[in-house]
Amino acid sequence: MAEVWEASKMIELTIDGKKVTAKEGDTILKVARENNIYIPALCYLEGVSSFGGCRVCLVEIKGSPRVFASCVTPVAEGMEIITNSERLKRYRKWAVELLLSERPHVCSVCVANGSCELQQLATDLGVDHLRVEREWTNYELDLTHERFAYDPNRCILCTRCIRICDEIEGVHTIDLMLRGKNSKVIFDLNDKWGFAESCTSCGKCSAVCPVGALYVKGKPHSESKRKELASFVTSRRSEKTIG
C-alpha cells in the first residue's frame, strides 16, 4: 500500500515578540534557530535526541510561572515565548557555574581552550567567578585508546557522546554509570577505552564533545576537524529525520 504523505500542520506563535510560523511538533529551540533567534544550549546536539539536561536553553512561556527547556518543549499554537529575560540570564548563569564547579576545569592547559562551548558560554554569560565551592575531583585519565583520550575531570555529563555513539554510529559503546554529579561516562562495561571491543574508533564522540573531556591525542580541539565532522554527521542525520 502506498504511504500516505501527510503535510505537517503549521502553527503560529511569537518568540520575543516576533511572529513566527512553525511545524507542529517541532521544539521551541529548533523553531527559534530557524528564525535566527539565539538561545544558548549545551547538551543539545542537532540530529540526535534531546533530553534537556544542562538547563542552559531555558525559556519562559507566557501564562506559566515555570521555565522550560526549549530543546525538549514542543511549540503550540499561540504560544508567547521569551528567550532572554533577566530571570533566564540569572538561571543560565547558575547552570553554567554549577557545571564549572563540579569538576576542576582548568582552561589554560585544556585541549579545548579557545574552542570550548562551556568556556564560550561562561564568557557570554559573564561568569567571572564561582559562587559555590569547586570540587577538585581527581578521576583517573584513560589514555589506553590509540587515538583518543578521555579525561573525566573535564566531563560535564552532557551525554552528547553517548547519544551520537548510540543513535548515529549505532554501537552504543559509551554509556553513563552512577548517579548525579558522581556520574561517569564509561566504555562498554566500564572497560578501558582501548579495550572496549564494541568501539569502532570512528571519533564521533570526540568530535561532538563540547569540552576537553574526549579528544584526539596530541591535537588541540581547534586543530582537529571536529567541527566539520560534527556538523556533517548531524546535519545529514537531521535531513534524514525531517525527510
Add this chain to the structure above:
Amino acid sequence: MSREIIISPVTRIEGHAKITIHLDEEGMVKDARFHVTDFRGFEKFCEGRPFYEMPGITSRICGICPVSHLLASAKACDDLLAVKIPRTAELLRRLMHMGQIIQSHALSFFYLSSPDFLLGLDSEPSKRNILGLAEKYPEIAKQGVWLRKFGQSIIETLSGRRIHSSDWIVPGGVKTPLSKEGVDKILADVPKAIEIALNSIELFNKNMENFKNEMRDFGDFQTYYMSLVTKDGGLEHYDGNIRILSPEGKVVADQLDPSKYFEYIGEAVEDWSYMKFPYLKNVGYPDGAYRVGPLARLNNASHCGTEMADNLLKEFKKLGKNGVVQNTFMYHYARLIEIVFCIEKVKELLQDPEILSTEVQAKASLNKREGVGVIEAPRGTLFHHYKVDEQGRITWVNLIIATVNNNIAFNKAVAQVAKKYVNGKKLNEGMLNKVEAVVRALDPCLSCATHAIGRMPVRIQLYDHNGSLIDEIARG
C-alpha cells in the same frame, strides 16, 4: 643579649621571601638566612596528567620565564618520545630561548636592579624603582623597556603570544614555522638592540667605580660553578653537557650527561625554607655549594662563539683570579654580556638558511617511561625529570629550578653582606636595602623556585639569642 632582624618581604625580586638576621649578645651579626615562604606543589599535582600536558602546566610556574619551563619540559617529553627533533625546530626553539633570555635579563637589570645602581642604595625607598628611574633618567628607562620589548617580540613573532606560548613549543618540535616577514621584522630591530646592550655595559662600567665597597663585600665568596657548555666548552643555553668548575677555576668535571644529574647533584632540605638546597654529591652538604646563572656560565665557558660577546668575555675573565669571577655583584655584568651574546645569536639564527623550513615537528608516540630535559634558563640550569606509566600518565616529577641551585649561595651572600653592613644597635633602611640588593644580584625567581604563588614583597625581623622577635621592618 643576641637578637634577630627580619627583612620581610624582600622587594624587587620575583617571588616572596624574608631574610632573618641573627645577632649575638653584642648586637653583632652572627648569621643570616634567606627564607622562601611559599609553597605550590607542582611536582605533586602533575601526577596523573598526560605527559604532553606538562609543557603547558609547568610553564605556568612562572610568567617571567615561561619559555624556560616550556623548553625544559618539551625536551623531557622529546626524551619520552625518544625522537630527535628536526633541525629547524631546534633553531626556532633556540631563537625563542634567546628572546626570552634578553627580555628576562633586561627585566632583571633595568626594572629591578638599576634603581640601586643609578639612584643609589641609600636613596629614598619610595623612588627606588623603575618609576623613580624613569623620572630621573628617562632615556635609560626607555631603553630598558625597549630592550625587554625586543625580547618579547621575538617570542610573540614565533608563537603569536608574548607569555605562555605553550601551544607552540610541543613535544617533538614546534607547532608552526617562521615566516619570511617574521625574520625581517626581528632582524630590523637587531642593530638598535645591540646599541642599547652595549650602552648598558658602558653604563655599568662607569658606575662600578661608585660601588667599590659593595663590589668587595657583595657575596664575594668561593663556590663551585655549574652550567651547560657546548662540546668544545663554549657558552650554551639550550643543549650541551654539564661542566663543573672548582672555586679555584679548575674544571673538575666536564661533559657530564645532564640527564644523569641525580648522580652528581643531591638535594638537602632545611625546615626553615620551602626551597631545597642542592649540592654536589662528591663534595657533600653544605660544602658542595655551587652557583648557576650568568656568572657561572661565563666562568665556565671558554668562549662565546660570537664576535662582540667573545671580546667582552675576555675582559670579564680579567676581573677574577684564574679567570673565575667570584663576586656576586658581577652577576649583573655577566647578564649584560649575555644580552649582547643573545642578540648576536638571534642574528646568526635568523641568517641560517634552514630557519624558514616548514619541517618543524617530529611525530611519535610514547616510547620511554622516563625523560629528562635540561636547559640553561636565564637564572641558571633548569632540570625537568618525568616518569610515566604505560599510558603516558605522569607518575613522578622532579624539577630543579635555576634559582634553587643558588640557594646555599643566597644564604652565604646574605650573611656576608649582613655581617658587613648591619649593625644590630641601629637599624636603617639603606642597611637593609644592601642585604636585599645582594639577593637581587643573584636575581632569584622564587615563584619558580618553590613553584609557588609569587608575591613581591620582603620583610626583615630581628631576633634575640633565645629566638624571640624583637624588631621587624616590613615593606612592599
